[in-house]
Amino acid sequence: MRRALAAAAVVTLVVGGAAAGCGGGGGTQGEQASGPVEITIWHGQEDASAKSIEKLVDQFNRSHPDIRVNTESGGATADGMLPKITAALTSDAYPDIAYLYGSWAPNIARNPKTADLTAFVKDPAVGWNDFWASERQAVTIGGNVIGFPAVVDNMVVLYNKKVLAKAGLQPPKAGWTWDDFRAMAKQATSAKDGVFGTTWPISGGEEAVWGLWPMVWQAGGDILSADHKKAAFNSAAGQQALGRLRAMAVDDKSVYLDSSPAEKGQKLFESGRLGLFLSGPWVLPDLQAAKVDYGVSPLPGTNGNHETISGPDNWVVFEHDERRVKAAATFLAWLTAAQQQLVWMSDTGSLPIRESITKLPGYQDYLRKYPGIDVISANLANAKRVRPATTRYPRVSAFVAEAIAQALLGKSDAKSALDQAAAKSDAALAVPGS
The missing domain is CATH 3.40.190.10 (Periplasmic binding protein-like II)
Structure with a gap:
């Protein structure tokens, strides 16, 4: 899972110029107004991580009848997600959410189809400041929040x-x-x-x-x-x-x-x-x-x-219409909440993306499952900066x-x-x- 290391090795891809505008793809607001809002996530995960995200999406769909989340790999692993998204954004075949390395954010933020969630994350229920500072930096480009933190690590x-x-x-x-x-x-x-x-x-x-x-x-x-x-x-x-x-x-x-x-x-x-x-x-x-x-x-x-x-990764949201952007943000707020993240962490060995996760009763079980993860988790306090946000x-x-x-x-x-x-x-x- 050397995702943070591979992230910046990808050749710079400028995704802004070829995009066809903000309204593309996958149905309109009017077409979906009569039923659940359907959104698609390209997760790019493999093995235990793929099984965990599928399990969590199923749980969300059962508890949120007004939103239907469809999961796909995106036809690529996390390492290859940027070229896939870049190509998809030139047509209408792009997802509502994609897993992207944090160092790709400056490139992807330039595309007009990338949503701005700045107003959404100001809702106190989201608990934006509960995410580590390095994660918030990685998903905020030019003052605009383009998604939610997905994974965080440190050396x-x-x-x-x-x-x-x-x-x-x-x-x-x-x-x-x-x-x-x-x-x-x-x-x-x-x-x-x-x-x-x-x-x-x-x-x-x-x-x-x-x-x-x-x-x-x-x-x-x-x-x-x-x-x-x-x-x-x-x-x-x-x-x-x-x-x-x-x-x-x-x-x-x-x-x-x-x-x-x-x-x-x-x-x-x-x-x-x-x-x-x-x-x-x-x-x-x-x-x-x-x-x-x-x-x-x-x-x-x-x-x-x-x-x-630290090499934070992001769940980036792309704009089809207002209902779908709101549904995507609602899903990500749920997915990144402490209880769901503890499930993800226990399944995959990932670190807590929120400080509040470390106070949950099940956190000690997670620490026992992965010897040494307690030191790495505590070391997030030493992760104060991220790599420069430039293409x-x-x-x-x-x-x-x-x-x-x-x-x-x-x-x-x-x-x-x-x-x-x-x-x-x-x-x-x-x-x-x-």
């Missing part, structure tokens, strides 16, 4: 208890630093046994930059300037972050450079050949299935700041991913690699419409 450090014990290491302690992380990774590395301290993707995708941003933020840096017109990641904070990773890879040789992308690193962790693994809640079911003896820790910190990164972010990410690969392979120093990526990013950001 933590998973550690293999057996690997650390064999190296004579204790699990990470509260307040640990990136210097501690480097020292532990070096000590856990054993060339003789084929064991690495940690891993880093060099595949050129978003998974390569995903872990760099928290290090930059913790040190007081940022990804882009406030107006999104210039790169900021090549600041002293960025150079320090990438410089540390380069030293681990080139000097300590404690980093397995994963070009799979990011697939081999997890397999090494599961097989007892990796000590520390930066990842998130989506891998816990795999680790349990592989019977890995693992622990979970928040990210190392800088000067006491343990900020992490040019995928290109920026690709440039930085290339810089990371060059540095970790020893082909460039951190400053030169980041400066080159910044120059390319500035040129991309200067293009009108970004």
